[in-house]
Amino acid sequence: MTQISREPLQQPTPTRRLVAIAGNPNSGKTTLFNRLTGARHKVGNYPGVTVERKVGLLQLPSGETVDLVDLPGTYSFAARSPEEQISHDVLIGESAGLKRPDLVVVVLDASNVRRNLYFATQLRDMGVRLVVALNMMDIARERGFHIDAQKLSAAIGCPVIPIVARSGEGIDELLAQIAVERKTDGPAAQMPRFIDALPEPLEGTVKELAEGLAQSGLSSEENSRAEALWLLISTLDGDEAIRVSPTQTALAKRVLDKHRLSTTQIRAIETSARYQYLRNLMVLSAAVEQDLPHRVTEALDRVLLHRLIGPVIFLGVMAFVFQSIFSWAEPAMGWAENLIGWISTSVSALLPTGLFRDLVIDGAIAGAGNVIVFLPQILLLFLFIGIMEDTGYMARAAFLMDRIMAKVGLDGRAFVPLLSSFACAVPGIMATRTIASRKDRLVTILVAPLMSCSARLPVYTLIIGTVFAANERVWGVFTIGGLVLMSMYLLSVFAGISIAALFKKTILKSPPPPLYLELPTYKLPSLQSVVMNLVDRAKLFLIRAGTVILAVTVVLWALMNIELVPTDTVQFDAQRQAVVSNTALDSDAQVRALAEIDGRQIALHTENSIGGQMGKLIEPIIAPLGFDWRMGIGIIASFAAREVFVSSLAVVHGVQADDEDPATLRQTLQAATNESGAPLYTPLVGVALMVFFVLACQCMSTVAIVRRETNSWTWPAFMVAYMTVLAWVGAFAVYQGGKLIGLS
């Protein structure tokens, strides 16, 4: 279960007032939240769900400090997803850890008042104390949208303050309004609440359900009508069904049946009726909707959404993002590794030799290093995503990609996460946050590790170099190595698409991803927002995923270093003695001979470790794939990170640890034989091994991040299970199939 943040300063307390910020997506809500709270906010999860919760501290000019909670952006109060349900629960005070908000600041896009007021009037129906912030006034003026804030305020009976969150215009007045603690109601509003003057058939159904709710004590008397309407237009069935008591669901369904209305009908009726109401409200507020085009947006879209140029530019942008994560992160990763190396050496000098020192250096510090090494990639990816989202380009990307992604059954916003996963699945999976539907997001998370990541490359390179004449040219321009590599990537894409389609048809069955996409006007990114988002993401990764990665590193270190079967060191010492006393050898030959003895001892030590014995244990299972126990050890050890496979294989075959020349390992592997004397690493075995690595989840960091993003251990466990099975089947098919047709 999630914990509320433990830092006392930012934990909502009953004594501080709680102010909620709500509004449509693209209304500038987040910019306002960031402006008001600055760095004093914390990101966590609402208990039991994967919805992110952002709570911060706002210092009012009056000296009072209030808690500010940023509710998920939504177009309507009707709950058809966990996000929307959370909004409702928070507003009626039924969200764990938060009391009922004392005030709700609803942020409206002033260029789009009618649509934004749709949500605001729903909030007003719920009886919450409202302050309306009319945001992005600058753009509204430019586009010829005018509304009289005073008249609107008089009409709905709440303060309406024009602001420009980005520049700070109007913020002081907004803060002044927030500071006012209204104990009594202000002057009566000119327009009654929508909920108080419903047309038929809404009135009949709402009234009846409201009575039922109030009588059963499921809702307070004053809020029963609003609750009733909310129930009627929310999803009562299926997987995205709202979590309310069965009594409430039953009551709602009974009322609908009695009036012979389906949920679809009642939703359509409510929407139409509310827009009718809003039409009147707009008249009362002297609203003018000139709708002059936003020139910058028009000009940019003519290029960025052009039928030919648009996709080309998009691919270019994607290639740029991908390239940067792939290669630009490297120098920073190098610095991180150097830093860790320096720390290791320093600590190493301080501690006495022995198991404890090894634990600290190779377990804890290496583990911390494994965590930090991801930060450059994560920061880079989220920098680009942040800029694309803030400017409005991300919506254009989703627009261009929708048809292709929908055909595969994936959400359009799955494209960036999946593409990033070709560099590294860890930031890619973090980026699935923007996918609205819970199931679509899960499918994307589950297939992201199938995208062949950069950590697999050392494995491919080693195997291709060992079992193939990698540089031999084929068809003029290709090399064998290049072709094999490309086929691994194609397999990866094919597997991803197939598995995604399979999941969507079976366990994560859901309708084709919906498209609720608005193309907002282009805006300059807010540096503050982007940077703060980066800091948030980094913190979340370090704390939530980092701890798991560190723990698993230590466990794996223990597995590979604690002997299950004691190694007889005496025989090795005797051999060393023999070398030293052999006067026929010159000093160079002696050094090499001693190093070779060291290599064999380490290999035996590894074989005798728990991990090594596990490798032998699983040998019968992986033998049908053409693998032996040494590869088994490699597979177990590489759960830490795929590239560890290379070093494990080196160790197990007795190659010295400080031998940097890749040719040595390759030659050793080529010469390796199994019991009957046949070569161990044949082309067929090589391909089977690579296929195994394409499909298997050899990455504890991925498991850790999936745990963080899904807020449970079920999905990471499932992911490891299905991918292991898939990898086994794939390698089996390749090896046995190859043998059947006469390959070896």
Added chain:
Amino acid sequence: MEDKCYQCLRCNFAGNVEDLCPLDSLPVGSRCQIVEIQDPSENILRLMEMGLIPGESVTIERTAPLNSPFSVRLPGCTLAVRREDARHLLVNPLPDPSKH
């Protein structure tokens, strides 16, 4: 759809019923008024919440490279509508405002 819901999915339309056509049949750049919504799916209900309701006048701005979705401009915002959803929106084409 039953009668009680019919009025919420249709606006007052004085013209000829034969003039109505589905949104996806109009070329890019057309301006039209939404008259009736047939058989609303979840997508369409959501689009309605975002402002795509009977009586609203919209402009078809452009289509995506693979012919779906469209971007449809309403006063104040631009929404993406898939071709299969656009089929359910019956519209009355409006004469093009004169361009300079």
